[in-house]
Amino acid sequence: MEVFFYFGVFLWVSSTASSLALTENSLTVVPRQANYSEVIPVTLNATIEYVLVYQQSPAINPYTVRAWCENINPNLPVQIVVRQAKQVTSWTVPEMIETTKTKHILYFYNTSKTMCHESMDEITHNNPDFSMGPLTVSQSFIMALSTSSPDNVTVNVELKEDEDFYVFRDIKYNITVSPSQSRYVYYKFDNSSADTVVIEVDSDDDVCLTVSVQDGRCPVLDSNKDVKYEGVFQTVNRKGAITVAKRHYSPGFFLVFVAKPDNYDCSQESNVIPLSRLSSIMDNNITTLLTFSIKNSISLYEYAYASIGIAIAVVIFGVVSLAVIIVFNRYGTISKARTYDIKIQDYIEPKTDEEINRIILSKDLTVDVFAKYPRRIKQRSFNYLSHTTSIALFYSIPVIQLVVTYQRVVNMTGDQDLCYYNFLCAHPALSFSDFNHIYSNIGYILIGIFFIFAVIDRQHIIKITKENGIPVHYGLFYAMGVALIIEGILSACYHICPSQSNYQFDTSFMYVMSVLIMVKLYQNRHPDINATAYTTFSVVGIAIFIAMIGILDGTLFIWVLFIVSYSILIILLSLKIYYVNYVVSGAKQFYIFYKNQGLCIETVSPLRKGRFVAVLVTNVANFSMLGIGLYIYLNNITDFGTFLLALLLGNTVIHISFYTIMKLIHKERICYESLIFGVVGMAFWITAGIFFLDAATLWTVTPAESRQWNQGCIFLNFFDKHDVWHLLSAPALFFTFLYLMYLDDDISDKPQKKISVF
Structure with missing residues (x-):
């Protein structure tokens, strides 16, 4: 076998030498026997080409070629061609790498390339512990060096076995990477591997990298130009993480690290919605030291335990809360009010100018002045429910279609820069890359349903009254329940692929809930002159439109x-x-x-x-x-969208606080039901807010910068802090709605002509 190998080398050298010629001098091809791990200085010019022949190696590890030089004209570089039995690799020294800036090129005089092992299939499928054992493999290399430089140039080359090529779980590895010295290693799933593993990458500097996971077949795409055309990849500067499923990369995968020549892909300049910070061109001798490790993710049992456990906990919470509400409706403060079996009808006479002037000039207004149209108030109230439901239907359908398309694009391209996940706590399931952040919105949906049941029970018990108490109409409360459900659905849609372009999916019905709360509080004391659903949702639509403009062009x-x-x-x-x-x-x-x-x-x-x-x-x-x-x-x-949401939520808090304070000023008491719901709701809000403020992602920066905020799971090894925010803010909203629903029970038997307007 070895005889045929050298005979082939002889034929290749002979044919090359006889067919190539320069203008005046013939090309001289100098074959040379080379040894592994030997640094070989090669001096050559346009008339001399060297061919280094390496003996066959039985090593199970692949080999890495290092080539470096000094003071070579970049326009007349040394060309290196490495031939293996099944593939050819070539590059130049100095290596020319284009940056993202027009006509800006960096030259790297220190280069290295890892040669993919020709027997990777046999090694990965038949050798579980990467030992030689009964497995027989071989590698052979022929390295040709040439240049067009008329002057002598010297380049140093070394072909060395990569002894740390095969990596294992729960071990931290350190590697050095530069734009001309990419690195890749191989990990193989074993019997103790979980269904998914998490690759964690850390760096102490801001060098922009691409980290790629590719299947275990040669060739490996490990250059800046082609690394994005295979497998799963993401940009990283200081922190990164990739979750890899065994079913997608059996029996193992290549983990590839490629340093970029500039910061464009990790800077705001590459963003769809850029900010003012721009990229910077790096020096051409830049290198970065990386630390990476591979760890088991959670098991199928932990998936089921967390998912089913949370669903059961939310249902138990809802059932217990609903039982308490049923008791309050029948035996609480409202039960002491007298009920009247009367026919409700509107006073159809419009207000005269004299009545309007009397209202304007009156120092003390009472509710009876603004409660002359109970049937119209009821119709207006239920208009909010119909409008909320219609808007939710037409808004949600294209949202679901769009985000599912986003997820399919991520799955097909492998580009993990499209979505701002918390990669240190992103558990894939059902073709979704980040199932836990989708599933944690189950609280909004289930608790919203329980709130609607609570409103149904209260409406069944507490009838409409004509002259006593605050006019009781439930359409707005039903609308709040529907809005809470839709918020859960849209938040789940947003978390399928969270990004700058779909942030409004997560916040639109937060606007709706905020406005509904403010409208309800105003309706309590001004039922006849409250804003209609048409006006209210027009304002919400304008607010969402303004938020869109602010996000796109802030x-x-x-x-x-x-x-x-x-x-x-x-x-x-x-x-x-x-x-x-x-x-x-x-x-x-x-x-x-x-x-x-x-x-x-x-x-x-x-x-x-x-x-x-x-x-x-x-x-x-x-x-x-x-x-x-x-x-x-x-x-x-x-960003502008978050500010606008904070503005609306701030006004909601102001309205609730003002209404509560004015009740106390007018010597109305806060009934114990409302007090209980308010205190519990406040406790949930404070706790949820702590987790919300400690963000694990940030879509206002680049994907690479956002990963610096990534954090591990903190609850059931499945949910992170933002998931906990979802799970806690849902009951916080639930108790806030209940606080509003029971807030005026203390005056339910008080004549409307004695209830102050504020």
Whole structure:
């Protein structure tokens, strides 16, 4: 066999020498016997080509070729061609690597290439412990070196066995990588391997890398240009993790590390929605030291235990809560109210100008003034339910279609930069890359259903009253329950592939729930003049549209435009609230006062000082939040969509706090049911907020930068902190809704003409 090998070398050298010629001198081919692990300095020029012949090696490890030189003209490099029995590898020294900048090229004078073992199939399928045993393998190499330089140049080469090529679980490995010295290793699943393993990668510098997982067949794509065309890959600078399923890469896989010549793929410049920071071109002698390890992920039993256990826990929570609600509805504060079997009908007479003026000039308004249309109030209330359901249906269908397409693209291309997962706690299942973050939204869905059952029971027990208590209509509460369910569905859709482009899927129905809460609180004391569902959802739609514009183009101009528009809206709503919906009539009354008395204290002094102070405080809070928003934009602290959501949630908290405080000021008490739900809800909110603020991903930066925030699982070895936020915020919303539903039970038997409006 060896005779035939050298005879083939002789024929190749002879044919090359006889067929190639330069302008004046014939090309001289110099064959040379070479030894493994020997550093060989080779001096050559345009007339001399060296061929290094290595004996066959029985080593089970592959070999790595190192080639380096000094002071070689990059335009006349040394060309290296390594022939194996089944493949040929070639490159130049210095190696030319293009950056992402136009016409910017870096030259690397220190290079290395790992030669894929020709017998990888036999080694990986027939050799479980990577020992020689009865397995017989061989490798052979012929290395040709040539150049077009007319002057002598010297290059050093070494062909050395890669003794750390096969890696094992639960061991930390250190490797050095540069743009011209990529590295790859091989991991084989064994009988003790879990169904999935997690590869964790750490680095102490910001060198941009591509980490790739490829199947265990040669050739291995390990250059900057082709590493993305095989297997699963992601960009990494300081931290990365890839979850690999055994069923996709049996019996094992190559783990490839490729350093990039610049930071473009890890910088904001490569983002779909870029920020101001740009990439930087690295020096051409840059290297990075990586630490990586491979660990077992969770077992199928742990999958089932976490998934089924959480579902059972949520159901138990819902059943117990529903039982408590049923008891409260029958034996609580509301049970003491008298019920009336009366026919409800509206007063169809519209308000006269005299009545409107009396309302505007009245210092103490009562609910009976704004509760003359109970049937219309009921219809308006249930309009919110129908609108919420319709919007949810038409909004959810394209969302589901889009995110499922995203997941299919990720599965087909292997590009893990498309989605902002917490890769240190991302458990794949059912073709989804991150099943746990999808599944943890089950709390919103189930608890939303339980809340609807709670509303049904309360509606069955507590009938509509005409003259006592706050007008009882349940359409808004049903809408809240539906919104909670849809929030769970859309949040699950978002977490199929979380990214900059679909962040609104996770927040749209948060806007809806916030607005529904504020509308419900205003409806309690202003039932006749409350906003219709058409107006409310038009405002929500505009808010979502503004959020989209802010996310796509979050420039200073957009922020300033929003702040100005929002300020105008605040002023208009303030006038509408102060003049209890009759802004034009209120302006006329102000003009009459001004005309009769001139500009004096009596003219500008508010008639309803409590209402004026509440509006003033709300305005101060809103303008303060706008100022904070401008500050966080200038300092790149957060994005426009998150700021807008925080603005809405802040107003929701203000409305709830204001309503509660005003009840106490007007000597109304907080019934014990509402107090219990409020305290428990607050405890859930505080706990959930702690986990929410400790984020494990950040889509406002690049995928590589986001991975620096990744954290391990903390609950049942299946859920991370954001999953816990999902599981805790669902009951927090549930108890918040219940707090609002029971908040006015203390005045359920009080005549409406004695219930203050605020």
